[in-house]
Amino acid sequence: MSFKQDLFAQFARVGKALSNGNRLEMLEFLAQGERSVEQLSRVAGLTVANTSQHLQQLRHAGLVDCRKEGLKVYYRVSGDDVIVLLDALRVVAERHVAEVQQLVSTYLTVKDNLEPIPREELLERVRDGLVTVLDVRPPEEYAAGHVPGAVNVPPQELEHWLDELEEQGGIKAHEIVAYCRGPHCVLAFDAVARLREKGMSARRLEDGFPEWKTAGLPVETESVE
């Protein structure tokens, strides 16, 4: 029964694409929107040539598509089912791989206090003007799409933003919700930890922006440059 073997070999091709940490990192980055090869190489910390080769493997596995515009080639995930797959992978890894659990818990010493806020709940509160939403991703990602009303404060600008806030008398009574790329992007954790140090009421949004977008919730775009 060679049919069966062939079939599993095709599935394995997709699995193989998921078998490398750098590729997974790229995929999570691509889950947020399309990126050029050069952007991806910078995020993953790889040479451009190497990045290109990884991207071609992802393309071969059908996980990403690309589009050429002028000099640049923009890659993007080929469908929402890829995000579903990434989430399923994450769920299994979290639930079963002991090391992940340990890593997460050692990084987040006060994990329980950092309970994330559900997406729908945040949306309501934003509508009612009860929270300040913080997008801690880099400006270009923010520009490509963000939670409506969110303020873009990348990590390196957080201290500056806090100073400004304090000058203006502070908003300590106000709740702050931070989010970043996804459930395992540490930026939002860091920001929440810092805000709490300052005595502010801060929480993290469950998951991150790609999941927000996939859930069909409203997205605000702002063209940069």
Next chain:
Amino acid sequence: MSFKQDLFAQFARVGKALSNGNRLEMLEFLAQGERSVEQLSRVAGLTVANTSQHLQQLRHAGLVDCRKEGLKVYYRVSGDDVIVLLDALRVVAERHVAEVQQLVSTYLTVKDNLEPIPREELLERVRDGLVTVLDVRPPEEYAAGHVPGAVNVPPQELEHWLDELEEQGGIKAHEIVAYCRGPHCVLAFDAVARLREKGMSARRLEDGFPEWKTAGLPVETESVE
């Protein structure tokens, strides 16, 4: 940021476990219930030692658990999230990998005529006694759990079963629904094709038994030996 790298490396470990056709075949088999190493090696067509090593990789990735009983070691998937992951993998592979599409369509020349019947619809018709349900998996899998009221007719016994049926006057007016291991197990396809050749009204159940079970639908068990 070594944390990020470590994290993706952990995810990649799960991806790596999914990067081999033989392991995927084993996982799909395990999705139906627990199996001994020897059973698995037979299904995958591998040596016992090789099978054992693959199983250890799956265990390391947290995809399967095992339980020792007497001489034998029984493996099983470590949770329903693994089945969700396998389905997500299948969806992506189907939607994007051109070769899979082609394989499926060349194997099923009359694909459109073989539209599967949804699970809930089958359940209703079974209750009303309108259909005969055929479980074309091997007896041991049938014994471990099957759709209520299903008749176990492994492929090699299909002809015999058809002969008997004809002797008894046939049930040509009756509809027959066949199912097997999953959406890509060919057994049910083969059976349906054969039944149709005989002029019978036959359809395939959507997906297979593991998905039926995961959907929370009733399961009938029968102890063998």
Next chain:
DNA sequence: ACACTATTCAAGTGATTAGTAGAATACTTG
């Protein structure tokens, strides 16, 4: 304690993979 069975472990081989470096391609701009 003995043979017997199911599984795992350990060492070795050939194939595949991730990464590097430099050339080749394709498109834009002057």
Next chain:
DNA sequence: CAAGTATTCTACTAATCACTTGAATAGTGT
């Protein structure tokens, strides 16, 4: 058309993987 840029292609190396073989472990029945 020439110079410049973003990406891909083509070797090449070191590491990893799938698989085989034979030995080791653990449990069963005599």
